[in-house]
Amino acid sequence: MAEPEPLIGIDLGTTNSIVATVQDGQPVVIKNRTGQGLTPSVVAMAKNGKRLVGSIAKRQAITNPQETVYAAKRLIGRKFSSHEVQDSLRALSYEVVAGQHDDLRIRMGGKDLSVPEISAMILQELKADAEAHFGRPVSKAVITVPAYFNDAQRQATKDAGRIAGLDVLRIINEPTAAALAYGFGRTVNGRVAVLDLGGGTFDVSVLDISQGVFDVVGTGGDTYLGGEDWDNRIIEWLVFGFAKEHGIDLRKDRMALQRLKDAAEKAKVELSSVRETGLNLPFICTPPGGGAALHLQATLSRDKLDDLTSDLAERVVGLTTEVLGEAGVRASELKEVILVGGMSRMPKIVEAVRGYFRREPCKGVHPDEVVALGAAIQAHALVQPEHELLLLDVTPQSLGVAIAGGSVRRLIPKNTTVPTSATEVFATSKDFQRVVKIMVLQGEHDLAHQNELLGEFVLTGLREAPRGQVEIDVTFDINAEGIVSVHAKDRETGLRQSITVTASSGLTEEELQRIMDEQRGYLIAARASEELKTRRVELDSLARDVVDALTRARLLPGGGGLAPDVMPRAEQVLEHARAVRAGEDVAALGRACELLTGCLAQLKGPAPGGTGR
Amino acid sequence: MSSQRANQLIEAGLWLRLSGDAQGAQRLFERALELDSTNTRAREYLAAAAGAPSRGAATPFERPPELEPSLGRLAPTDADLPVSPALEGDWGAWAEGQGGPSEAGGKSPPAPVVLREALDGAPADVLELLARDVVIEFDEPVIQTKGDTDEYGIPEGHTQEFGLPVAESELDLLLRGAEDLLELDDHSGAVDLLFKAKGLAPSDIRVESLRARSERMLMARLESKLGDLGRVPAVRLQPDDIIWLNLDHRAGFVLAQIDGSVSYEDLFSLSGMTRLDTARILVQLIDEGVISAG
DSSP states (O other), X not given: OOOOOOEEEEEEOSSEEEEEEEETTEEEEOOOTTSOSOEEOEEEEOTTSOEEETHHHHHTTTTSGGGEEEOGGGTTTOOTTSHHHHHXXXXXXXXXXXXXXXXXXXXXXXXXXXXXXXXXXXXXXHHHHHHHHHTSOOOEEEEEEOTTOOHHHHHXXXXXXXXXXXXXXXXXXXXXXXXXXXXXXHHOXXXXXXXXXXXXXXXXXXXXXXTXXXXXXXXXXXXXXXXXXXXXXXXXXXXXXXXXXXXOOGGGOHHHHHHHHHHHHHHHHHTTTSSEEEEEEEEEEOOTTOOSOEEEEEEEEHHHHHHHTHHHHHHHHHHXXXXXXXXXXXXXXXXXXXXXXXXXXXXXXXXXXXXXXXXXXXXXXXXXXXXXXXHHHHHHHHTOTTOTXXXXXXXXXXEEEEETTTEEEEEEOTTOBSSEEEEEEEEOSSTXXXXXXXXXXXXXXXXXXXXXXXXXXXXOOOOOOSTTOSEEEEEEEEOTTOOEEEEEEETTTOOEEEEEEXXXXXXXXXXXXXXXXXXXXXXXXXXXXXXXXXHHHHHHHHHHHHHHHHHHHHHSGGGGGOOTTHHHHHHHHHHHHHHHHHSOOHHHHHHHHHHHHHHHHHHHOSOTTTOOO | OHHHHHHHHHHHHHHXXXXXOHHHHHHHHHHHHHHOTTOHHHHHHHHHHHHSOOGGGSOTTSOOSSXXXXXXXXXXXXXXXXXXXXXXXXXXXXXXTXXXXXXXXXXXXXXXXXXXXXXXXXXXXXXXXXXXXXXXXXXXOOOXXXXXXXXXXXXXXXXXXXXXXXXXXXXXXXXXXXXXXXHTTOHXXXXXXXXXXXXXXXXXXXXXXXXXXXXXXXXXXXXXXXXXXXXXXXXXXXXXXXXXXXXXXXXXXXXXXXXXXXXXXXXXXXXXXXXXXXXXHHHHHHHTTSEEOO
């Protein structure tokens, strides 16, 4: 029997991403090709024109800031004009421009790329890691997103998956995935808080778990609070110490800053398991006037780090209090508190959370992996119908229409399983009103303008009558694909008008197809480039051997008994190889390799002393 | 003509020596001697080069005698280079106008390239002087019977040989030196000379085409020395030994990236430098035994 197609779960994070699967009934993380579980969510175009993804891209982020895209998740599915994007622009080192549909484009390598394209590069890398792990193609995945992501952001994430060549089986909430990984789908009925402190964001979610249904009752946090803030405090401390000692500001040197960043992150991670660590950065900078390069050597203790970052830990507690307050949940009501994200390894964070909730939080050995593990569990459950943990597709946010007075009438509340349908009767709000405008909104806010406008349409030709006398049926339909249709019907005349709202990432279907074609082209070109590289290495090695053999033959009396045409022929072949090497014709390189191999055999042919074969 | 050509080669060789390419300089001195077997300067420079210990042979595992790392450059410093005994105090001594040590027979030592500005009592640090945009004259060596040379009286902008503007003859000199080096297969030296030539004439097509050619050849040579660029190099020294090396911050950065997981190709991408500069640093680190090729 053929093996079933492998399934993967992906935690597509703001700073790091991770891929997992279920093997022999156990969820496991798939290590990337450098042996790490975490792949930095960073994409770059190196100065040599090479596309970089993951840790390599991250390691050159400071020396190549304008061509390095990080934290694309903060931008995905958002409109260029949104205040979230406009606020982000100030802090980004790469260029973001407006797209044609008020979406946004990121300028990298001289091209304007959509955010799903950037995310797709990360997903492609994870897919390739999974394929290397399984030794066969992988195409089906479950991807996680923050609980607060709206339809557009979820759709954009799905589009990223499509571009990467993945069939996205389902998009699930990160806190839900974390709870699944801890097995809470089976063991807990009640409220659970999930605190996810990652590299760049802090998300707090309150879930209501009941018979395997995960209802997000509250979510919040700070999309600009994470491990990087702790790293920056260490960098500041190091820079200050160095400036005091040598009078040099290391931040002005990009190479030095990159090394400081790498070292700070490493020290922070180490201080979660040891009480003291050394930072050793030899030849960090050359003094402005020249002279010997200077070294940076420092020792950082856990206490010092806690001292440098005490306000950050306080913010974690403050934001948690805020979210619980907004959700109307008391800390004592919670059945469990789950700590997720690499930063929850820090003893100070665990201590702060323990102090606030007055209980020991659930924290696994690898808190940064649990979301991906949960996604893998869900992917596995999708193909095993008997599995109890099958999550249903739900509407992430409520759907409704704007009504008189600027408020919202919700027809479909959030977390409603799809497909679903709801109808409500509305009446005219003005005397002799002939036209009614239906504005379809998504969100939880009571004020219409605070919600996401999915679409609008107008129903005309209403009977002229005093207000309240003309009744209109408004029906919302959401099909299994998540496509929302809204119909409005004048009850008396039967006049109808409708709109179909498909969550959009800002990319049209044509654009998506074009991007997917380009990606296929890129992958083919990348494979050809690899082959070219391999052939060139082979050619170089053979050419070196031929040159050595030729030199030896020249030194031997009478050319070591070689036929008279062997040496001139070898020289010709070498010259030909040199010319071919400069080109990009893989087949020609292959032929040149064959010729060199033939020459080598001839040059090595005669026995020593020139006695013939 | 051959004597004149030989002298030009010697001057180009001195440029190379200053930029740290002792081998390239040596080749040019050899070529000069081939052209003019009576050329004393070429003979002396060559003799000095042959007598000097080879820097490449020094084991990187041996701690240098001084505790402080010396000048933060990968390239050998002027002090490390082979210097003719007759030219002790070369550059510095002459620049300060102190004169060279006298030779038996009453002859002054051959006059080296002299930095005009340095004669006015400027600091003797030649490298510092070179870092500035200094117009340097390449003069014929003059055998003096009396104390000082008198070529300083020549109006600025002219050489004593052709009456051509200094910049032009200097550019030609550098180009000829680079061509000779390319003929001698010394692409590294040629690139250095052409870099300087580009400074003098940024838009000169001859400079650009020669530079592109020599860089391409040099890059191919360096890459072939590195071998398969997919290989992962490893650091051979302990951190305590590394700090005693004589590296600059750029080499320090490249070295810091070598962690047993990144390949040469990755290093080219993440160094933030040109491919050529990165390859040079990597080859130097291999040659000095700091890293293993993988």
